[in-house]
Amino acid sequence: MTSSDNMDDNLTPIDDAIVSQAVQWHLRVEGGDMTAPVWQEFSAWLAADPLHARAYDQIVEADDDLVALENSEAVAALPVAANDEPTSPSRRGFLIGGSAIAAAVVAGILLWPSQNELRFERYATGPLEKRTVDIGNGVRIEMNGATKIDVARGEQAVVRLARGEVAVFIEKRAPAAVRVEAGQISLVDNGTIFNVIRHDGLIRVAVSEGEVIANPERQAIALTAGQSLQMREGSGIIERGVVDIEAVAAWRRGQLAYSDTPAQVIATDIGRNLAIPVNLDPSMADRRLTGVVQLDGDEAEVVARAASLLGGRAQQTANGWAITAN
Amino acid sequence: MADEDQGLSAVFLANRATLLRFAMARLAGAPESEDVIHDMWLKVSGYQPSGPIADPLGYLFRMTENVIRDLQRSAARRRAREAHWMDETPGMQSGDKNSISPEKIAVERDRLRRVEARIAELPERTRLIFRAFRLEKRKQADIARELGISLSAVEKHLQRAYKTVIAARRDDDAEMEVE
Numbered sequence: 001m002t003s004s005d006n007m008d009d010n011l012t013p014i015d016d017a018i019v020s021q022a023v024q025w026h027l028r029v030e031g032g033d034m035t036a037p038v039w040q041e042f043s044a045w046l047a048a049d050p051l052h053a054r055a056y057d058q059i060v061e062a063d064d065d066l067v068a069l070e071n072s073e074a075v076a077a078l079p080v081a082a083n084d085e086p087t088s089p090s091r092r093g094f095l096i097g098g099s100a101i102a103a104a105v106v107a108g109i110l111l112w113p114s115q116n117e118l119r120f121e122r123y124a125t126g127p128l129e130k131r132t133v134d135i136g137n138g139v140r141i142e143m144n145g146a147t148k149i150d151v152a153r154g155e156q157a158v159v160r161l162a163r164g165e166v167a168v169f170i171e172k173r174a175p176a177a178v179r180v181e182a183g184q185i186s187l188v189d190n191g192t193i194f195n196v197i198r199h200d201g202l203i204r205v206a207v208s209e210g211e212v213i214a215n216p217e218r219q220a221i222a223l224t225a226g227q228s229l230q231m232r233e234g235s236g237i238i239e240r241g242v243v244d245i246e247a248v249a250a251w252r253r254g255q256l257a258y259s260d261t262p263a264q265v266i267a268t269d270i271g272r273n274l275a276i277p278v279n280l281d282p283s284m285a286d287r288r289l290t291g292v293v294q295l296d297g298d299e300a301e302v303v304a305r306a307a308s309l310l311g312g313r314a315q316q317t318a319n320g321w322a323i324t325a326n
Numbered sequence: 327m328a329d330e331d332q333g334l335s336a337v338f339l340a341n342r343a344t345l346l347r348f349a350m351a352r353l354a355g356a357p358e359s360e361d362v363i364h365d366m367w368l369k370v371s372g373y374q375p376s377g378p379i380a381d382p383l384g385y386l387f388r389m390t391e392n393v394i395r396d397l398q399r400s401a402a403r404r405r406a407r408e409a410h411w412m413d414e415t416p417g418m419q420s421g422d423k424n425s426i427s428p429e430k431i432a433v434e435r436d437r438l439r440r441v442e443a444r445i446a447e448l449p450e451r452t453r454l455i456f457r458a459f460r461l462e463k464r465k466q467a468d469i470a471r472e473l474g475i476s477l478s479a480v481e482k483h484l485q486r487a488y489k490t491v492i493a494a495r496r497d498d499d500a501e502m503e504v505e
Contacts, residue, residue: 016489019489019492023484023489024485026488027484030459031466034387034388035381036381036383036384036387038384039348039383039388040344042348042387043344043347043348043352043387046348046351046352047351050355053351053352053353053354054354056352058492058495060395061402061495062492063488064399065491065495066460066461069438069441160462181464181468183463184463184464186468217465217467218467219380233463236388238380240380
């Protein structure tokens with residue numbers, strides 16, 4: 001290892017072999033299934049040479065750039081794809097805010113290749129629109145509003161949830177008829193009905209019948225009826241939970257059903273279903289709800305209903321609604 | 327719920343030294359390591375997981391990594407503000423995220439545009455894999471299976487892509503230095 005000249009920390013290129021190792025570690029960390037012993041190994045690698053930590057920092061910063069570029073792309077798509085792009089109220093700090101404005105300028109430059117070896121067809125729903133897609137093999141996908149999926153039909157159909165919410169119904173009992181991918185979570189059925197939400201950086205899976213295997217090649221987490229999992233995207237942390245079977249995919253009946261659910265999740269759900277930002281007063285963040293929110297009626301009624309169940313009230317804001325404490 | 331909560335706290339306390347060692351290695355010995363661990367304790371003692379955690383120590387490592395990244399990002403934002411102090415209202419709070427001046431946006435936009443242009447020069451397959459892994463957050467094994475290539479081939483593409491971004495950032499810093 002060469003000793004580094006601290007005067008020029010950012011300008012001196014780090015030895016390529018070290019950068020390669022740092023990228024490798026980054027891939028493992030972002031891959032999301034590092035176990036404690038592997039973290040220990042990572043810790044030992046970092047401690048072995050200060051250059052290792054510096055190389056790793058560079059990768060993380062480079063990665064932040066990519067996330068910023070991703071967001072600028074997403075925001076740029078808003079005015080054009082009016083049919084399926086809901087406005088996202090989330091802004092994650094300075095870099096994102098800046099790049100959001102940059103979007104209009106940069107979006108045209110980088111043409112990411114879009115074709116894949118599997119042949120995917122895209123389906124999208126607009127806000128409040130619902131749609132059923134029969135993908136063959138006894139598999140039916142019901143899409144909630146503001147949802148985007150890519151579907152490759154075949155022996156094992158692949159459904160990639162880019163955003164939104166789907167309920168998956170598998171009629172036949174043959175296992176592995178479909179593979180649903182939502183970011184770092186892959187789900188393979190074992191004859192089942194389950195619901196997947198990918199929204200605002202959170203992936204949530206709930207099973208109402210049969211069994212689903214999450215990430216079969218790795219953690220292989222079996223979820224049976226009444227079980228759920230969630231993962232904050234990029235955190236790599238999968239949390240298990242339980243869910244009321246009746247509540248899974250209740251959105252299809254125009255209801256949102258909850259059991260001991262944090263108020264923030266409910267506000268986000270209402271916003272997603274109404275396709276309008278619904279912000280929650282931070283002082284209410286600790287509140288939880290067990291119950292059902294009916295989605296019928298106009299926007300004001302729905303938000304007011306949710307607010308009163310949470311012990312607050314609904315207030316119209318410049319761009320949507322706020323649920324505030326009484 | 328309370329039991330699991332205490333469980334995570336207990337695992338934290340039992341492994342405090344291990345996590346501190348990680349934070350110190352990760353921050354190359356910077357004194358903020360102790361702050362990171364303190365911050366972790368606040369998070370862990372008030373944390374309510376929605377279900378059992380399979381690998382609590384792995385979970386705590388990941389939480390530590392997240393705390394360190396937040397710390398580094400806010401430090402980077404602070405540096406950016408100080409570098410452009412003329413754009414700022416005096417006495418502004420460091421947590422203010424709405425404090426972006428048009429000049430800073432333009433600088434940041436140009437920088438990101440240069441990074442993007444460099445990515446655009448990569449071979450199509452490299453870009454496809456990079457996009458699938460990082461932007462669509464898909465797993466390397468899934469990408470390899472879909473493209474019918476080996477896991478190590480996927481990694482090679484990702485290596486190349488990350489190194490391209492790092493080189494673009496370094497060139498940018500070098501330019502700034504000249505200016």
